[in-house]
Amino acid sequence: xxxSQSQPTAIKPLTExxxxxxxxxxxxxxxxxxxSFAAATLGAFSLVGRFMFPNVLFEPKSTFKAGYPDDxxxxxxxxxxxxxxxxxxxxxxxxxxxxxxxxxxxxxxxNWLETExxxxxxxxxxxFYKSGINFEGPAPRPLERFKIGLADDGQILIDKSIKxxxxxxxxxxxxxxxxx
Amino acid sequence: MSFDFNTFKQVVTKGQIWKSMFRHGxxxxxxxxxxxxxxxxxxxxxxxxxxxxxxxFGFTWCAGGLSFFVFLTLVVSGILLMFYYRPTVEYxxxxxxxxxxxxxxxxxxxxxxxxxxxxxxTVWIHMLRVFMTGSYKPPREFNWVIGVTLLVLTMLLxxxxxxxxxxxxxxxxxxVGSNMARATPFFGHEGPGAFLLAIGDIELVHxxxxxxxxxxGGRFVGAAALLRFYIxxxxxxxxxxxxxxxxxxxxxxxxxxxxxxx
Numbered sequence: 001x002x003x004s005q006s007q008p009t010a011i012k013p014l015t016e017x018x019x020x021x022x023x024x025x026x027x028x029x030x031x032x033x034x035x036s037f038a039a040a041t042l043g044a045f046s047l048v049g050r051f052m053f054p055n056v057l058f059e060p061k062s063t064f065k066a067g068y069p070d071d072x073x074x075x076x077x078x079x080x081x082x083x084x085x086x087x088x089x090x091x092x093x094x095x096x097x098x099x100x101x102x103x104x105x106x107x108x109x110x111n112w113l114e115t116e117x118x119x120x121x122x123x124x125x126x127x128f129y130k131s132g133i134n135f136e137g138p139a140p141r142p143l144e145r146f147k148i149g150l151a152d153d154g155q156i157l158i159d160k161s162i163k164x165x166x167x168x169x170x171x172x173x174x175x176x177x178x179x180x
Numbered sequence: 181m182s183f184d185f186n187t188f189k190q191v192v193t194k195g196q197i198w199k200s201m202f203r204h205g206x207x208x209x210x211x212x213x214x215x216x217x218x219x220x221x222x223x224x225x226x227x228x229x230x231x232x233x234x235x236x237f238g239f240t241w242c243a244g245g246l247s248f249f250v251f252l253t254l255v256v257s258g259i260l261l262m263f264y265y266r267p268t269v270e271y272x273x274x275x276x277x278x279x280x281x282x283x284x285x286x287x288x289x290x291x292x293x294x295x296x297x298x299x300x301x302t303v304w305i306h307m308l309r310v311f312m313t314g315s316y317k318p319p320r321e322f323n324w325v326i327g328v329t330l331l332v333l334t335m336l337l338x339x340x341x342x343x344x345x346x347x348x349x350x351x352x353x354x355x356v357g358s359n360m361a362r363a364t365p366f367f368g369h370e371g372p373g374a375f376l377l378a379i380g381d382i383e384l385v386h387x388x389x390x391x392x393x394x395x396x397g398g399r400f401v402g403a404a405a406l407l408r409f410y411i412x413x414x415x416x417x418x419x420x421x422x423x424x425x426x427x428x429x430x431x432x433x434x435x436x437x438x439x440x441x442x
Contacts, residue, residue, distance in 0.1 A: 056278070
């Protein structure tokens with residue numbers, strides 16, 4: 001650019017022989033084109049957004065039957081449904097309750113330590129009594145209990161979509177404890 | 181209170197955010213309009229000026245541009261499919277079925293498939309056009325070679341993608357297709373010259389180490405072949421294609437823009 005110091009030259013004005021649409025007409029086509037482009041883009045992005053949410057999930061059901069109360073030994077914490085559904089069954093003399101296997105600190109899965117009679121979380125060391133009450137480590141509140149009841153055929157019926165938190169006094173709710 | 185567009189435009193385009201992204205204003209002189217293209221990473225491969233005769237649809241058929249457009253749709257739809265597809269024998273076919281039955285807009289997979297067909301067609305049309313207009317002649321002969329390489333890679337993308345549905349059609353098509361690699365000169369165990377590569381009675385090129393084995397990761401189309409074709413289809417070949425396309429577009433500009441009619 002030898003003459004880059006000079007003033008930029010203005011675009012050449014349209015000459016007589018060049019046919020051009022009027023300003024008003026041009027702007028209306030311009031607006032239509034942009035509106036169409038915006039609509040198509042919006043449609044494409046909403047399609048992609050919807051694509052990311054499948055219509056079918058292959059996850060365990062939130063309600064399930066867990067056999068008969070007699071299948072569980074009194075005084076024991078049962079881990080047979082831990083891996084599939086994330087629930088511990090605790091059978092006590094008066095009945096039983098279902099504990100969530102999600103640590104209330106940051107969501108890891110604690111282990112039931114039979115010999116030490118406690119739930120212990122491997123991530124940060126939170127400890128819980130058999131009842132689910134926290135007593136050591138950073139966990140701020142007790143493990144949650146799920147709705148437990150009996151189905152028509154006498155099997156235990158768990159509904160994981162309804163949970164009971166001790167610190168809210170919800171463990172007094174009869175649905176949080178199955179009296180046998 | 182009325183909305184003054186020009187004041188709003190001034191506030192936006194004079195601000196630091198705008199100026200940090202765009203070095204040049206869209207002014208009316210030729211120099212800044214050229215710089216607006218040249219200083220943009222997405223545009224700078226493209227010629228600043230295109231000859232009017234060269235850009236005529238009847239001359240180019242827009243086949244190269246259509247090929248690139250279809251390639252972009254294949255990249256977008258392909259990435260979306262990768263969110264659901266798992267390249268293992270256990271899941272591959274079921275995931276393809278799920279893409280149609282369980283996932284909204286099951287047409288996404290069809291879009292990818294039709295796009296693949298369309299790209300093969302447009303790339304061939306592009307090659308035909310370049311040949312018929314004599315655009316392969318100097319100084320464009322190197323770009324012709326790159327273009328032929330891109331054509332082969334397009335076919336390989338289709339070939340590797342063909343196996344991924346993991347149905348009977350896919351498995352036997354790739355079985356038949358990969359059998360051609362047996363006849364590779366020197367590197368295929370049934371190919372010409374392979375028998376020369378032997379030490380005494382020991383064959384150096386056999387069915388366990390030839391070109392076909394390298395392609396399939398085994399002696400037949402199995403789990404290893406599925407994973408290899410997936411990696412080739414989604415990562416390895418597209419990476420090479422993108423690099424060669426960049427060179428291809430850049431060379432158009434360096435070779436004097438789209439060729440004019442003779």
